[in-house]
Amino acid sequence: MSxxxxxxxxxGLILGLSVAEVMTGFARVLKRRNRIRMGYVTPLLAGLLLLDLASFWSNxxxxxxxxxxxxxxxxxxVVVAGTYFLAxxxxxxxxxxxxxxxxxxxxTHKRWVVGGVWLANMVSGIGFTAxxxxxxxxxPNMVSADSLITVATFSAIMGGAAFIRDHRINAALFVVGMALYLF
Known part of the structure; x- marks a missing residue:
């Protein structure tokens, strides 16, 4: 083994557990969908987190x-993967x-989730680049135009979601975040 x-x-094991945690939670909700209102922001947050994990794993x-x-x-x-798992x-x-x-x-929990995802991205960006x-x-890598635009955009999306209470705005931020990963 290299x-x-x-x-x-x-x-990868810890990141995989993070994916499993989100998917298991979603499965629990789907099984009980007649007893709990699902809404739209939690599934969108879950989708953004899964895309972020997949992107992070690939990168x-x-x-x-x-x-x-x-x-x-x-x-x-451990810090990065553990933070992802907690989120x-x-x-x-x-x-x-x-x-x-x-x-x-x-x-009740969105600030912990989006804050954790933001923190994992910032620590990994700085730590792994080092x-x-x-x-x-x-x-030069940290302050390149691409890096600064990426960090500013991601921080605006996650910061907006953390501090803006309107679910429609949060949903729009998550959709924009997912679109950035997909396109």
């Missing part, structure tokens, strides 16, 4: 093929009987 395979098997696979594995890299990986575990309620609608659960670039390449 160092990359070792790293990615560990990292990491491409970036990390030639990297030297170290304890510091594993720590960054994923808060998308859907564990006990559906405690909530009459997903919208009420969303309103591992795949030389010191001379790091800052």
């Amino acid at each position: 160092a990359f395979e070792f790293f990615f098997s560990f990292f 990491t696979w491409g970036m990390m093929q030639q990297i030297q594995i170290s304890l510091h890299l594993l720590i960054v990986g 994923a575990s808060l998308v859907f309620p564990d006990d559906l009987d405690e909530w009459n609608s997903l919208d009420a659960f969303y309103d 591992f795949v670039t030389t010191p001379d390449e790091f800052w």
Whole structure:
């Protein structure tokens, strides 16, 4: 097993658990859809999180093929993947009987979810860039126009969703976020 395979098997396991957590929550809700109002913001948030996880997994696979594995890299990986898992575990309620609608659960937990996804992206962007670039390449990569536009756009979407209460605006932000991944 190569160092990359070792790293990615560990990292991929935690990311895979994040995907499973979202899908399991969605399945629980679908099974009880006659007892809980689903709404639209929670499924859209789940969709955005799944796309973000898939994109992150794909990008990491491409970036990390030639990297030297170290304890510091594993720590960054644990922080990022663990943050994704925590966010994923808060998308859907564990006990559906405690909530009459997903919208009420969303309103209570959305800042933790979108904040976690934002944090995972920022830590991974900085942390993994530090591992795949030389010191001379790091800052030019971090402050390139592409990087700044990506960070600003993602931060606006996630920040807007975290602090704007209107579900229609949140839904629009999530749809824009998903479109950016897909197109």
